[in-house]
């Protein structure tokens with residue numbers, strides 16, 4: 346069997362769907378590579394800043410790495426703006442949907458709402474409400490998203506910053522997307538890991 350027999354899904358039989366299942370699993374296993382490759386599109390997404398969206402993403406991830414953040418945070422920082430290409434009006438939600446099966450819920454939520462938290466740094470200059478993030482005040486991860494934007498996002502537009510190469514992060518992306526999707530041990534509902542770990546940061550600095 347090289348193809349299913351049906352042209353409408355309702356006509357498929359048990360044999361058809363048994364044939365498709367391993368193909369779907371095999372395709373899904375390439376998600377990490379595809380997501381990593383998709384970062385290239387951020388290099389030309391939109392202009393005007395002093396660095397590209399890809400440069401911004403790498404700089405966010407570099408800062409997270411140097412702060413001693415764990416792999417969930419580093420990969421989330423790298424991918425937090427991948428929605429800019431296809432979802433410019435809800436790019437945060439787009440990135441969160443991609444990350445959701447594979448990282449801690451804390452990180453997914455942070456990425457999902459980061460655009461509202463970023464407004465704290467500029468919305469008043471474009472006639473908007475800089476405090477729109479306050480609607481999330483009661484959320485357990487409010488401070489995490491505030492810190493994410495303060496430490497890794499709003500400040501990562503600096504062409505003079507010493508970024509790590511994009512390739513440095515490839516193994517981390519592949520590791521995260523190789524996890525079992527929606528594994529409770531990965532999602533770790535309710536668990537908050539710190540963004541900054543000074544001990545790990547010092548170890549990484551020494552090894553660099």
Ligand SMILES: [Fe+2]
Pocket residue numbers: 425426436437459460463
């Ligand atoms: Fe963003």
Ligand SMILES: [Fe+2]
Pocket residue numbers: 401425426498
């Ligand atoms: Fe960003």
